Amino acid sequence: MKLIVHDLPEEQVKLILPQNGNTRLIGDDGTIHPCIGCFGCWVKTPAQCVIRDNYGDMGKFLSKCEKLVIVSKCCYGGFSPFIKNVMDRSISYCHPYFTIRNGEMHHRRRYENHFDLSVFFYGSNITEQEKRTAEDFVHANALNFDCQLKEIKFASTADSFRGEFK
């Protein structure tokens, strides 16, 4: 399964993103709650976020996916609030125990799948410094989720990515 997490409006989704049975689209339906840092997804309802809105099963979705595609406005070299919210709500994908990866402490895997990660940043005034921050940040994400980073692209508008998600 391919998982596409995006912050695009509905009209742009229809033009840019694939609509087929093998792809799950995670977009902003206006109901997402922020992570409250309770770690309930590790110690109360393991593998599942305690907040039962439409984004409480991100860990499970990640465990079933082969490709994770993120389409996000670039904010200061990171994700937009909605995309970051989805990622913050995804830590149930990981196990709370630690392991050492690349000489640094990271979380142990809960699941066996190793998905591919592609990130498409858009924004009308992304600076070169923000691009460098974003590249380093996505590399860190890939290390933390223990996935393979396939590509990071930048464009001034999301429309530029049309044709990238087949």
Add this chain to the structure above:
Amino acid sequence: MKIALINGSPKVKISASVVLLEELKSLRSSDCLVEYGFHTSFLPQAMNLEELAQQDAAVFAFPLYVDGIPSHLVSCLLQLEKYFIEHPSNLIIYAIVNCGFYEGIQNHHALEMMKNWCIKSGLKWGLGVGIGGGGMLLGLQSVPAGKGPRRNFSAAVIELSEHITAKTSAEDIYISPNIPRIAYKIGAEMGWRQQIKANGLSKKNLFRKL
């Protein structure tokens, strides 16, 4: 000096960010401090942005979430950017980011994002402090500042405070706890087992898959 202390943790009451800000406050008793809690995606309703803009310095303290700034705080920064573009300020921004990993350097990306926010908002960047082993901080509240396992945390806060006094910009400071990494790992994992048992589950539930 007039200093704004901004708690960017989603936790309203006690958090590692609060512990760090309290330690900084104890060093700034002769200053005029104003405190804000950015606990949701919206700036506090009663917040006076003009008051914030008139401070000499602002110190953000927040936890690292998935290598970056927590989503609710990104929302707040976007709202502040709009204000500061229209209302230029001489504020100097400092930030303390803590993470549950041992290595303080893992907060680097979040601090870079804060610097990028300063550039977009026309504000001066002071420096950032990246704290590793943030998971220990709540358990160290009864330990006197600067003593025992609190030593490295306190040293970083003191250095930050000196830069705030001098209104200087400097290289970021990264610290890890002054206990071995393996001890931190063992302690943290024991903590997860205790917590899941306290919730009426067994330790094997930590490994649950869906």
